[in-house]
Structures are given as C-alpha cells and as structure tokens.
Amino acid sequence: MNFKITIEKRQTSKIAEFYPENIGFGKIFTDHMFLANWDGLEWKDARIVPYGPIPLSPATSAIHYGQSIFEGMKAFSHSHDKGIHLFRPLENWMRFNISAERMVMPYVPKELYIDGLKTLLKLESAWVPKNEKGSLYIRPFMFATDDFIGVTPSKTFIFVIFCCPVGPYYSKPLKIKVEETYSRSAPGGVGYVKCAGNYGGAMFPTLQAQKEGYDQVLWTDPLTHTLIEETGTSNLFAVINGEVITPPLSATLLSGITRNSVIKGLRHLGYEVNERPLSILALKNALNDGSLAELFITGTAATLVGIQGFGHRDAYFDVMDQGNNAVSTHIKTWLDNVRHGNIPDELDWNVKI
Numbered sequence: 389m390n391f392k393i394t395i396e397k398r399q400t401s402k403i404a405e406f407y408p409e410n411i412g413f414g415k416i417f418t419d420h421m422f423l424a425n426w427d428g429l430e431w432k433d434a435r436i437v438p439y440g441p442i443p444l445s446p447a448t449s450a451i452h453y454g455q456s457i458f459e460g461m462k463a464f465s466h467s468h469d470k471g472i473h474l475f476r477p478l479e480n481w482m483r484f485n486i487s488a489e490r491m492v493m494p495y496v497p498k499e500l501y502i503d504g505l506k507t508l509l510k511l512e513s514a515w516v517p518k519n520e521k522g523s524l525y526i527r528p529f530m531f532a533t534d535d536f537i538g539v540t541p542s543k544t545f546i547f548v549i550f551c552c553p554v555g556p557y558y559s560k561p562l563k564i565k566v567e568e569t570y571s572r573s574a575p576g577g578v579g580y581v582k583c584a585g586n587y588g589g590a591m592f593p594t595l596q597a598q599k600e601g602y603d604q605v606l607w608t609d610p611l612t613h614t615l616i617e618e619t620g621t622s623n624l625f626a627v628i629n630g631e632v633i634t635p636p637l638s639a640t641l642l643s644g645i646t647r648n649s650v651i652k653g654l655r656h657l658g659y660e661v662n663e664r665p666l667s668i669l670a671l672k673n674a675l676n677d678g679s680l681a682e683l684f685i686t687g688t689a690a691t692l693v694g695i696q697g698f699g700h701r702d703a704y705f706d707v708m709d710q711g712n713n714a715v716s717t718h719i720k721t722w723l724d725n726v727r728h729g730n731i732p733d734e735l736d737w738n739v740k741i
C-alpha cells in the first residue's frame with residue numbers, strides 16, 4: 389500500500405524561538421504536523437501541514453466518549469553519522485494498533501505510520517536536540533471525528549503526528565505513593581492500551597499524591613491492592629539480592645517499550661531479570677533486611693529514573709538512603725549510548741530516517 393503524502397511548508401520556521409538549553413518537556417512544538425483521515429472505508433489525504441489548530445465540531449465523538457488513542461516515541465541525533473534515528477518505531481506502531489483494536493478504531497498500516505513519521509522527521513530534522521540530554525518526542529495519535537452524539541463507534545477518524553524537542557521529564561529521583569484506594573484499570577478493562585481516558589482517570593489520585601508530597605502514584609493490582617503494577621507514566625523495576633524484578637505484563641498495565649528494552653538490555657549485559665509478581669510486603673521486607681538495592685522506573689518520556697522512596701499508608705520508606713544505583717546507572721548509560729549512537733547498536737533498535 390502506498391500513500392502519497394502532500395507537503396505544505398510553513399513560510400517561516402519558528403526554530404529561532406527555540407532554546408535548546410532549557411526546553412523542558414512538551415511545551416515547544418515543531419513547525420509541521422502529519423495528518424490523514426479515515427473516511428469509514430480507507431485512509432485518505434495523507435498530508436503534512438504547518439503545526440496548528442484542527443477545526444472540530446462540538447459534537448466530535450472522541451470528546452464525548454473517549455475514542456482516542458496515542459503513542460509516545462523518540463528520535464535522537466547521532467554523533468557518529470550526524471543522522472536522525474528513531475528508537476524502535478515498529479514497537480510503537482504495533483502497540484498503536486493494539487490500542488486501536490481495543491477501542492474499535494481503524495488499523496493504521498505500517499506504510500502510513502512509518503512513512504508519515506519519516507517524511508515529517510526529514511522536514512523537522514533541525515529540531516532534534518544535538519545534546520546528550522535532549523531528544524525529539526513524537527506524539528502519534530488518532531481520535532474519532534464523527535459529528536454525532538449517539539454512543540456508538542465513530543465511522544470517521546483522524547490520525548495525526550506532531551513533535552516536540554524535549555529535555556528530561558523528571559529532573560530528580562522520585563518519591564512515589566503506593567495507591568490502595570483508587571485503581572487505574574481493572575481486569576477486562578483498557579489498562580494495557582494507550583487510550584486517553586486512562587490518563588484522565590488517573591489525574592485525581594495523582595493530584596492527591598502530589599498534595600501529600602509525592603511525585604507520582606504507584607498503582608497496585610485493582611483486586612487486592614497488594615501487588616505492584618506501574619506508575620502513572622512508567623513501568624517499575626526493583627533490584628533485590630542482585631535479581632532484577634519487574635511485574636509481569638497483564639491486562640491492567642501498559643507493556644512499556646522502555647521496559648522491554650531494559651529487560652533485553654540487562655540480559656544482554658549479563659544480569660538476571662525476572663518478570664514476576666512483586667508485593668508491597670516483599671518490597672518492605674527487602675528494605676528491612678537490607679536486600680533492596682534499587683527501585684527505578686522506565687518510560688519513553690520519563691527515560692530511566694531512580695526512586696528516592698515510597699509512601700505506604702502513613703509511613704515513608706527511603707530506598708536511596710540504604711541502596712545504590714549500580715544496576716540502574718549501568719543500564720541507563722548503556723541505553724542512552726545506544727539511543728545516541730555512541731556505541732554499536734547490537735540489538736538493532738535504531739532506525740535511521
């Protein structure tokens with residue numbers, strides 16, 4: 389399947405307003421965006437236009453019923469070949485379609501997703517930060533556009549990709565609150581997909597945790613609230629007695645691409661990694677007997693960040709006080725080096741545009 393992509397260029401680039409030293413996260417958008425429309429039968433009108441508002445009817449069904457999904461991925465500037473490389477883009481494309489299927493949305497062919505992405509990035513290559521801390525965050529998303537307020541799957545959709553040059557999402561180790569009252573998802577629900585509602589529903593508990601001095605919520609399993617799942621933006625890893633542990637995938641947590649890269653990367657570097665259930669009790673016991681060395685989170689936006697400590701009920705448990713960052717520092721450095729092209733890409737993860 390071939391899609392002809394038309395390009396309407398912005399007259400004057402906004403790049404002069406862009407300060408690579410202090411870009412923060414998610415506030416600066418590049419000059420262009422990619423769009424395509426599903427008319428109920430096929431994808432049409434693949435186009436790149438200047439970044440800007442998309443006119444919508446107030447009855448647009450995504451706004452009312454949440455048929456809306458997204459991805460988060462990154463491109464990096466490589467020093468050795470001066471090229472722009474996407475990190476594991478096919479993984480995001482596949483997860484996007486898993487989300488689309490669950491939310492009764494059309495399949496997005498690889499050619500549309502990847503060619504749209506590459507054509508857009510070729511145009512925006514000057515926006516990819518050249519420093520080691522920066523990258524270009526890419527947000528592909530799709531939402532229902534039917535002008536109809538009956539509760540039924542939309543027939544029409546729009547697929548969009550825009551980009552933001554970004555720095556680190558978190559600037560310091562995090563304090564996380566073990567959540568036992570609220571649930572992010574439930575068995576049979578949509579926790580394993582990247583649909584917009586998962587994030588809207590998490591905002592209230594996250595805000596409560598922030599008022600209590602935490603940075604993020606650590607979600608627990610929705611049935612017993614005893615097993616660790618993930619945080620609001622990332623997956624979690626623990627290092628106990630030299631074993632790296634991360635909760636197994638299930639219908640209630642997101643299968644992070646960084647999680648998968650960290651598991652594969654650690655095994656490649658010779659570590660033992662197990663995907664197995666991890667309870668709050670086991671975590672507290674490991675902290676008490678001194679066997680818990682590290683807790684860290686992984687995500688495309690979050691990258692890889694250490695956990696300072698966690699709050700459970702009324703008590704706070706500091707992990708970094710007694711731990712070390714040996715494993716997380718090793719894998720973070722290795723992953724950063726692979727993504728920035730500083731070392732050979734032995735697992736074949738970078739895709740040059």
Ligand SMILES: Cc1ncc(COP(=O)(O)O)c(C=O)c1O
Pocket residue numbers: 460618619620621622623642643644645646647686687688689
């Ligand atoms: C809820 C949740 N869990 C985990 C992740 C990490 O996924 P990834 O590594 O693919 O970015 C994210 C980020 O997208 C997320 O939103």
